[in-house]
Amino acid sequence: GDAFDSDTLKIAWVLSYMKAGRASTYALHVLRHPGGVGSFTDWAAFEKDFQAEFFPIDPAKSAALALCNREQYGQGKRTLDEYIDSFWALVEQAAYPDGLQLCLTFWDGLHPALMERINNLAEGRPDDEQIASWYK
Numbered sequence: 740g741d742a743f744d745s746d747t748l749k750i751a752w753v754l755s756y757m758k759a760g761r762a763s764t765y766a767l768h769v770l771r772h773p774g775g776v777g778s779f780t781d782w783a784a785f786e787k788d789f790q791a792e793f794f795p796i797d798p799a800k801s802a803a804l805a806l807c808n809r810e811q812y813g814q815g816k817r818t819l820d821e822y823i824d825s826f827w828a829l830v831e832q833a834a835y836p837d838g839l840q841l842c843l844t845f846w847d848g849l850h851p852a853l854m855e856r857i858n859n860l861a862e863g864r865p866d867d868e869q870i871a872s873w874y875k
Contacts, residue, residue, distance in 0.1 A: 802832035
């Protein structure tokens, strides 16, 4: 059987785990909305709203657009490994081909101090045509 007595309790339980980032913003929006959790007629209505909020209609297009905006894909304060992982995921979703443009996009998103270190390399600089060499 179902562990919840009602869809309202189930929705409230799901929202209780949304504590960071966009998820937190979404949960607060739902809870502050007139009617709160009860504003959803049933689980299916919540699920539809949730999917519209968190699952883009065209993930490849969304990823490609994110790769056009350094503020969205750039390293920022993340570690290099975190940056590489998120960049790689966007590239895979967007189905971007390897090559100079992709390497330059990756380069442009690096933390400035790391960019300078790479610029000062006498040898061992990553290949500007092979993104895999930038991930090492």
